[in-house]
Amino acid sequence: MAEIHIVFGPQGAGKSSYSRTLATTSEGTRFSIDEWMAQLYGPDLPDPISLSWIMERxxxxEHQIWRIAEQIAKNGGCVVLDLGFMKVRNRSAFSEQARAAGIFSKLHYVTAPHDIRRSRVMRRNSEKGETFSFEVSPAMFDFMEAEFEAPTQLELASATVFNSNILAT
Structure with missing residues (x-):
């Protein structure tokens, strides 16, 4: 069934793990912004990191991912977008693009308490496991924490909400 799943939540909530599972169960194609950024631009990261440099990339x-995702969905496939979607306007823009293209989209909000999320991110830094793409310093975590916009009531009314507390162990 042609559909696009938009997975969002704060850093360390479990979006990548959730997206991997969702892609498997829906037989979908998953796109992860962290993987794209690490592969395409990781070696070129400026030191110190420049937010404008990162956001441009x-x-x-996101533009290229959307072009491919739209083609997959228009050909009847399922797509899982794990692009962070930290801002309401980003989530709305992708939902609107899907609607304009005649493609069903579904929001998935992944959440967990702050202390669990922070612990996961620091553990991911040291373990460098399956969902590791790049190191997130405590300062970067705090910065991104302030950047995340909680879902609106309208978003929550139609979203699948997954609380990943159980993944904390």
Whole structure:
């Protein structure tokens, strides 16, 4: 069934793990912004990190990911977008693009308490497991924490909400 799943939540909530599972169960194609950024731009990261440099490249990746995702969905496939979607306007823009293209989209909000999320991110830094793409310093975590916009009531009314507390162990 042609559909696009938009997975969002704060850093460390379990979006990547959730997206991997969702892609498997829906037989979908998963796109992860962290993987694209690490592969395409990781070696070129400026030191110190420049937010404008990163955001320009994130936008490029999102544009290309959308073009491919739209083609997959229009050909009857399922797509899982794990692009962070930290801002309401980003989630709305992708939902609107899907609607304009005649493609069903579904929001998935993944959440967990702050202390669990922070612990996961720091553990991911040291373990460098399946969902590791790049190291997130405590300062970067705090910055991104302030950037995340909680879902609106309208978003929550139609979203699948997954609380990943059980993944904390």
């Amino acid at each position: 994130v936008q490029r990746c």
